[in-house]
Amino acid sequence: DAKTTQPNSMESNEEEPVHLPCNHSTISGTDYIHWYRQLPSQGPEYVIHGLTSNVNNRMASLAIAEDRKSSTLILHRATLRDAAVYYCILRPYNAGNMLTFGGGTRLMVKP
Protein backbone atom coordinates (compact mmCIF):
# COMPACT_ATOMS: atom_id res chain seq x y z
CA ASP A 1 0.00 0.00 0.00
CA ALA A 2 1.16 3.52 -0.74
CA LYS A 3 2.26 5.33 2.41
CA THR A 4 1.96 8.90 3.61
CA THR A 5 4.39 11.00 5.63
CA GLN A 6 3.23 13.84 7.89
CA PRO A 7 4.94 15.97 10.53
CA ASN A 8 4.22 14.73 14.05
CA SER A 9 2.96 18.08 15.28
CA MET A 10 2.32 21.67 14.27
CA GLU A 11 1.33 24.84 16.07
CA SER A 12 -0.86 27.67 14.89
CA ASN A 13 -2.33 30.87 16.24
CA GLU A 14 -6.07 31.28 16.40
CA GLU A 15 -7.66 32.94 13.36
CA GLU A 16 -4.55 32.42 11.22
CA PRO A 17 -4.36 30.04 8.23
CA VAL A 18 -2.84 26.62 8.73
CA HIS A 19 -1.13 24.52 6.06
CA LEU A 20 -0.80 20.83 6.93
CA PRO A 21 1.54 18.98 4.56
CA CYS A 22 1.48 15.34 3.46
CA ASN A 23 3.98 13.48 1.30
CA HIS A 24 2.87 10.46 -0.70
CA SER A 25 5.61 9.86 -3.23
CA THR A 26 4.47 6.29 -4.06
CA ILE A 27 0.86 7.26 -4.85
CA SER A 28 -0.70 5.39 -7.74
CA GLY A 29 -2.97 6.79 -10.40
CA THR A 30 -6.13 5.39 -8.82
CA ASP A 31 -5.44 6.56 -5.26
CA TYR A 32 -7.71 9.23 -3.85
CA ILE A 33 -6.25 11.54 -1.19
CA HIS A 34 -8.46 11.74 1.90
CA TRP A 35 -8.11 13.77 5.08
CA TYR A 36 -9.73 12.90 8.36
CA ARG A 37 -9.30 14.54 11.74
CA GLN A 38 -9.82 13.30 15.25
CA LEU A 39 -10.82 15.75 17.94
CA PRO A 40 -9.98 14.84 21.54
CA SER A 41 -12.14 12.02 22.91
CA GLN A 42 -14.00 11.58 19.62
CA GLY A 43 -13.91 9.28 16.63
CA PRO A 44 -12.28 10.50 13.40
CA GLU A 45 -14.34 12.71 11.11
CA TYR A 46 -14.06 13.23 7.38
CA VAL A 47 -12.60 16.54 6.27
CA ILE A 48 -12.05 16.48 2.51
CA HIS A 49 -10.80 14.37 -0.37
CA GLY A 50 -9.50 14.81 -3.91
CA LEU A 51 -7.90 13.04 -6.83
CA THR A 52 -6.04 15.52 -9.03
CA SER A 53 -7.62 18.95 -8.77
CA ASN A 54 -7.69 21.27 -5.77
CA VAL A 55 -10.86 20.97 -3.72
CA ASN A 56 -12.76 23.29 -1.40
CA ASN A 57 -15.54 22.61 1.07
CA ARG A 58 -16.97 24.33 4.12
CA MET A 59 -14.30 22.89 6.40
CA ALA A 60 -11.08 23.22 4.44
CA SER A 61 -9.25 23.30 1.12
CA LEU A 62 -7.06 20.61 -0.36
CA ALA A 63 -4.18 21.57 -2.59
CA ILE A 64 -2.70 18.69 -4.62
CA ALA A 65 0.70 18.96 -6.28
CA GLU A 66 0.78 18.58 -10.03
CA ASP A 67 2.73 15.30 -9.78
CA ARG A 68 0.40 14.19 -6.95
CA LYS A 69 3.33 13.23 -4.75
CA SER A 70 2.29 15.65 -2.06
CA SER A 71 -0.77 17.53 -0.85
CA THR A 72 -1.61 20.23 1.65
CA LEU A 73 -4.69 20.61 3.81
CA ILE A 74 -5.50 24.26 4.35
CA LEU A 75 -7.58 25.56 7.22
CA HIS A 76 -8.28 29.17 6.30
CA ARG A 77 -8.82 30.51 9.83
CA ALA A 78 -7.89 28.18 12.63
CA THR A 79 -10.11 28.11 15.70
CA LEU A 80 -9.51 26.45 19.04
CA ARG A 81 -11.99 23.79 17.94
CA ASP A 82 -9.65 22.80 15.10
CA ALA A 83 -7.09 21.42 17.57
CA ALA A 84 -6.99 17.75 16.59
CA VAL A 85 -4.92 15.01 14.99
CA TYR A 86 -5.12 15.28 11.19
CA TYR A 87 -4.66 12.15 9.11
CA CYS A 88 -3.73 12.08 5.43
CA ILE A 89 -4.89 8.77 3.86
CA LEU A 90 -4.61 7.28 0.39
CA ARG A 91 -7.62 5.26 -0.77
CA PRO A 92 -7.52 3.21 -3.95
CA TYR A 93 -10.62 3.53 -6.06
CA ASN A 94 -12.98 0.59 -5.54
CA ALA A 95 -10.67 -1.33 -3.22
CA GLY A 96 -12.90 -1.61 -0.17
CA ASN A 97 -13.65 0.58 2.78
CA MET A 98 -10.41 0.09 4.68
CA LEU A 99 -8.78 3.31 5.83
CA THR A 100 -5.06 3.00 6.55
CA PHE A 101 -4.22 5.58 9.22
CA GLY A 102 -0.68 6.68 9.90
CA GLY A 103 0.43 8.69 12.89
CA GLY A 104 -1.10 11.93 11.67
CA THR A 105 -0.20 15.51 12.60
CA ARG A 106 -1.25 16.85 15.98
CA LEU A 107 -2.35 20.44 15.45
CA MET A 108 -2.22 22.75 18.44
CA VAL A 109 -4.00 26.09 18.21
CA LYS A 110 -2.95 28.91 20.49
CA PRO A 111 -5.40 31.65 21.49
Next chain:
Amino acid sequence: DAGVTQSPTHLIKTRGQQVTLRCSPKSGHDTVSWYQQALGQGPQFIFQYYEEEERQRGNFPDRFSGHQFPNYSSELNVNALLLGDSALYLCASSLAGPSGYNEQFFGPGTRLTVL
Protein backbone atom coordinates in the same frame (compact mmCIF):
# COMPACT_ATOMS: atom_id res chain seq x y z
CA ASP B 1 -30.47 12.42 12.24
CA ALA B 2 -28.66 10.09 14.62
CA GLY B 3 -25.07 9.44 13.69
CA VAL B 4 -23.14 6.27 14.45
CA THR B 5 -23.79 5.03 17.96
CA GLN B 6 -21.75 2.54 19.96
CA SER B 7 -22.30 0.71 23.22
CA PRO B 8 -21.11 0.45 25.83
CA THR B 9 -19.00 3.58 26.28
CA HIS B 10 -16.52 1.93 28.60
CA LEU B 11 -15.84 -1.66 29.53
CA ILE B 12 -13.45 -3.41 31.89
CA LYS B 13 -12.63 -7.09 31.45
CA THR B 14 -9.99 -9.50 32.69
CA ARG B 15 -7.57 -11.57 30.64
CA GLY B 16 -9.13 -14.63 29.04
CA GLN B 17 -12.66 -13.26 29.04
CA GLN B 18 -14.78 -12.56 26.00
CA VAL B 19 -16.36 -9.23 25.04
CA THR B 20 -19.06 -8.04 22.63
CA LEU B 21 -19.23 -4.46 21.40
CA ARG B 22 -22.19 -3.04 19.50
CA CYS B 23 -22.62 -0.48 16.74
CA SER B 24 -25.61 1.12 15.03
CA PRO B 25 -24.74 2.77 11.73
CA LYS B 26 -25.83 6.19 10.57
CA SER B 27 -29.34 6.14 9.17
CA GLY B 28 -29.33 4.93 5.57
CA HIS B 29 -25.88 3.35 5.72
CA ASP B 30 -25.41 -0.32 4.89
CA THR B 31 -21.71 -0.93 5.49
CA VAL B 32 -19.97 -1.12 8.85
CA SER B 33 -16.24 -1.22 9.59
CA TRP B 34 -14.43 -1.73 12.89
CA TYR B 35 -11.14 -0.22 13.99
CA GLN B 36 -8.85 -0.61 16.99
CA GLN B 37 -7.02 2.44 18.28
CA ALA B 38 -4.27 1.95 20.84
CA LEU B 39 -3.31 4.92 22.97
CA GLY B 40 -1.32 7.49 21.01
CA GLN B 41 -1.67 5.69 17.67
CA GLY B 42 -3.88 5.94 14.62
CA PRO B 43 -6.83 3.56 14.22
CA GLN B 44 -6.10 0.12 12.73
CA PHE B 45 -8.68 -1.54 10.46
CA ILE B 46 -10.10 -4.80 11.82
CA PHE B 47 -12.80 -5.74 9.29
CA GLN B 48 -15.76 -4.55 7.27
CA TYR B 49 -19.28 -5.97 6.96
CA TYR B 50 -21.70 -5.55 4.10
CA GLU B 51 -24.83 -7.58 3.38
CA GLU B 52 -24.21 -9.50 6.62
CA GLU B 53 -20.88 -10.84 5.40
CA GLU B 54 -17.29 -9.99 6.24
CA ARG B 55 -15.95 -8.39 3.08
CA GLN B 56 -12.51 -7.18 4.03
CA ARG B 57 -10.19 -7.94 6.93
CA GLY B 58 -7.10 -6.32 8.37
CA ASN B 59 -4.20 -8.03 10.09
CA PHE B 60 -6.06 -9.26 13.18
CA PRO B 61 -6.24 -12.82 14.58
CA ASP B 62 -9.32 -15.02 14.50
CA ARG B 63 -10.04 -14.07 18.11
CA PHE B 64 -11.65 -11.01 16.55
CA SER B 65 -14.95 -11.82 14.90
CA GLY B 66 -18.05 -9.94 13.97
CA HIS B 67 -21.58 -10.02 12.79
CA GLN B 68 -23.93 -7.77 10.88
CA PHE B 69 -27.67 -7.95 11.37
CA PRO B 70 -30.44 -7.40 8.78
CA ASN B 71 -30.97 -3.86 10.15
CA TYR B 72 -27.27 -3.16 9.33
CA SER B 73 -26.20 -2.92 12.97
CA SER B 74 -23.08 -4.83 13.90
CA GLU B 75 -21.25 -6.54 16.73
CA LEU B 76 -17.56 -7.02 17.33
CA ASN B 77 -16.58 -10.03 19.44
CA VAL B 78 -13.16 -10.58 20.95
CA ASN B 79 -12.35 -13.92 22.58
CA ALA B 80 -9.57 -14.85 25.00
CA LEU B 81 -8.77 -11.24 25.81
CA LEU B 82 -5.15 -10.20 26.15
CA LEU B 83 -3.74 -7.16 27.92
CA GLY B 84 -2.78 -5.82 24.48
CA ASP B 85 -6.43 -5.73 23.44
CA SER B 86 -6.91 -2.69 25.66
CA ALA B 87 -7.82 0.08 23.24
CA LEU B 88 -10.53 2.32 21.86
CA TYR B 89 -12.72 0.38 19.45
CA LEU B 90 -14.27 2.50 16.74
CA CYS B 91 -17.12 1.69 14.42
CA ALA B 92 -17.53 3.47 11.09
CA SER B 93 -20.43 3.34 8.67
CA SER B 94 -20.82 4.26 5.02
CA LEU B 95 -22.78 3.48 1.90
CA ALA B 96 -21.54 0.67 -0.28
CA GLY B 97 -19.89 1.85 -3.44
CA PRO B 98 -16.53 2.83 -4.87
CA SER B 99 -14.21 3.41 -1.96
CA GLY B 100 -12.23 6.18 -3.57
CA TYR B 101 -14.69 8.81 -2.62
CA ASN B 102 -17.19 7.51 -0.11
CA GLU B 103 -17.16 9.23 3.24
CA GLN B 104 -17.02 7.19 6.41
CA PHE B 105 -18.74 8.29 9.60
CA PHE B 106 -17.23 7.22 12.90
CA GLY B 107 -18.86 6.64 16.24
CA PRO B 108 -17.37 7.87 19.53
CA GLY B 109 -15.89 4.46 20.31
CA THR B 110 -15.91 1.96 23.14
CA ARG B 111 -12.98 2.14 25.54
CA LEU B 112 -11.99 -1.44 26.50
CA THR B 113 -9.63 -2.03 29.39
CA VAL B 114 -8.27 -5.53 29.97
CA LEU B 115 -6.81 -6.19 33.42
